[in-house]
Amino acid sequence: MFKYIKKDLPASIVVFFVALPLCLGIALASGAPLFSGVIAGIVGGIVVGALSGSKLGVSGPAAGLAAIVLTAIGTLGGYQNFLLAVVLAGFIQIVFGVLKAGVIAYYFPSSVIKGMLTGIGIIIILKQIPHFFGYDAEPEGAVTFLDPSGENTFSAIFKVFDHLILGSFIIGLVGLAVILLWDNILSKKAKIFTVIQGPLVAVVLGIIFYLLTVSSGALSISDSHLVSVPIPDDINSFFGQFSFPRFSEITNVEIWIVAFTIALVASLETLLCVEATDKLDPDKSVTPTNRELLAQGVGNIISGLIGGLPITQVIVRSSANIQSGGKTKMSAIIHGFFLLISVIVIPNLLNKIPLSVLAAILLVVGYKLAKPGLFKKMYQLGWKQFVPFMVTVVGIVFTDLLVGIGLGLLVGIVVILLKSYQNSHFLHMEDKSNGKHKIKMTLAEEVTFFNKGAILKELDNLPHETYLELNVLKTRYLDHDVIEILEDFSHKAKERNIDIKLVSKRGIVENPESFVEFFKTKPKSNLSLS
Known part of the structure; x- marks a missing residue:
């Protein structure tokens, strides 16, 4: 696990700086104590990181659950009751893992996963x-299009110049320039620039800038524009920040409903992020999804027991880990220890980091996920890839992750059904022979009820005086609905003077009396019927 520590350690520092404001921001957006987000980040890094089979995935509090958490805390009658729901959700996730529900991750099209990454x-x-x-x-960490005030993301952007903080903007710009210079030029010049990451330098410069300008009216940055980690007065007040579940409410049906909702949404978000992280992984590792559900379940149990928010694998932190050169799960684990140590030892120093510097780090992360070249690449792959991709992107940006x-x-499924409709058979028409059109129809390997419409349309459009050769040699599955269509057609064929030649594993049959009886009494072959 320490083989790639030279790569994992710098990556863990970047993930730490990305995770810290997100943990605090998600807790704030969830209506929970700020420290609950940090707890979830620590548990997600250390516990889930150690148990997970994902090399590069990073877990922590998820912005996608913020709305559920905010509502649940109010309806369940307090934060301690909500923590019980988090613990129960963890046990439900373990059940999902035991039942091997992780296989769901493999049924999401690649275009949708790429759309998810781009949308995020x-x-x-x-x-x-x-x-x-x-x-x-x-x-920080809000991901819904509508913010709590009822305004939308774009209206907030249009207001930035009315609320511009000159000091924040200047150091944010400097931080962004440093990160880009580090990534594109310096990292290629000397090894030291790959060991020390650009985001770390940007954060250090941000702290120095704040200290130098704290008494300057024009460039000073107020506390509301800095990281805000809770600062305990002593060891007792530190441990006083932890909360514990109220187990006496375990018979409350509403708590169980919230627990199942959290388990379901958190598991789905985790599985989607696992699939996306594996796609971003340069080594193309495959994460065992059932083990991931077990790890997330244990993480949520521990997080809930000590006052933390629900945990999922999170693509923002995972992608930052990959982009920073992380190679093993040690980067996720170390980032968890950094969170733990920092809130105990240096909370005052952390609270001198301007949010604009952390925004610069996340802007680079976002750009790497949504590069313009990806849109061109998806377009070149054809509409069957591009349309589901774009629908996912637009859906995520204007609604939320799961809706998008x-x-x-849904669009991907429609595309599959459309192609299935089109590809159920191959039709080949030859010249007239003995006064009749000779037409060959070869059925596909899998012919289901989805193909009924296409086959029925072709049969109905056959002209009178036709010689039809129906080939099912390669067909391995033939739905009974399709057999009934052939049965009905055989009766109409006589009226239209259409002769039918059936080519199958059993041999060749001219004008079969009954398609249903023919396939029903077939000898052992490779053809499977419903």
């Missing part, structure tokens, strides 16, 4: 633009 990248960019200019009205993915998946 666009959201990161749109949401971080206001923070980059010093307009911090919306919590659901829309993309």
Whole structure:
């Protein structure tokens, strides 16, 4: 596990700086104590990171669950009751893992997964633009198009110049320039620039800038535009930030409903992120999805027991890990320890980091997820890839993650049905022979009820005085609905003077009396009937 520590350690530092404001921002957006987000980040890094089979996935509190958490805390009668739901959700996820529900991840089209990554990248960019200019009205980590005030993402962007904080903007610009210079030029010049990451240098410069300008009216940055980690007065107040579930409410049906909802949504988000992370992985590793559900379940149990938010694997942190050169799960685990140590030892120093610098880091992460060249590449792959991709992107940006993915998946299914409709058979027409058209129809390997319409249309359009050769030699599955269509057609064929020649594994049959009886009494062959 320490073989790639020279790559994992720098990557873990970048993930730490990405994760810290997101943990705090998601807790704020969820209506939960700020420290609950940090707890979830620590558990997601150390516990889930250690148990997971994912090399590069990073887990923590998920913005996609913020709306559920916000509502649940109110309806369940307090945060301690909600924590019980988180613990129960963890046990439900373990059951999902035991039942091997992780296989669901493999049924999402590649175009939808790429659309998910691109959509999240666009959201990161749109949401971080206001923070980059010093307009911090919306919590860091919010991902919905509508913010709590009822305004939308674009209206917040249009207001940045009315709320511009000059100091935040300048150091954000410097931080962005440093990161780009580091990635594109310096990292190729000397090894030291790959060990020390650009985002770390940007953060250090941000702290120095804040300290130098703290008394300067024009360039000073107020506390509301800095990271805000809770600072305990002593060891007792530190442990006082932890909350514990109220187990006496375990018979409350509403808690079980919330627990199942969290388990279902968190598992689905995790599986989608696992699939996306594996696609981003340069080594193309394959994460065991059932083991991931077990790891997430254990993580949520522990997080809920000590006052943390629900945990999922998160694509923003995972992609930052990959982009920073992480190679093994050690980067995720170390980032968890960094979160733990930093909130204990240096919370005052963390609270001097301008949010605009962290926004610069996330802008680069977002751009790498949503590169313009990807749109061109998906377009060149054809409409069957491009349409589900674009629907997913637009759906995620204007609604939320699961709705966008659901829309993309729905379009993907429609495309599959359309192609299935078109590809159920191959029709070849020859010249007239003995006064009749000779037509060959070869059925595909799999012919289901989805193909009924296409086959029925072709048969109905056959002209009178036709000699039809129906070939099922390669057909391995023939739905009974299709057999009934052939049966009905055989009766109409006599009226239209159409002769039928059936070519099958059993041999050749001229004008079969009954297609149903023929396939029903077939000898052992490779043809499977419903």
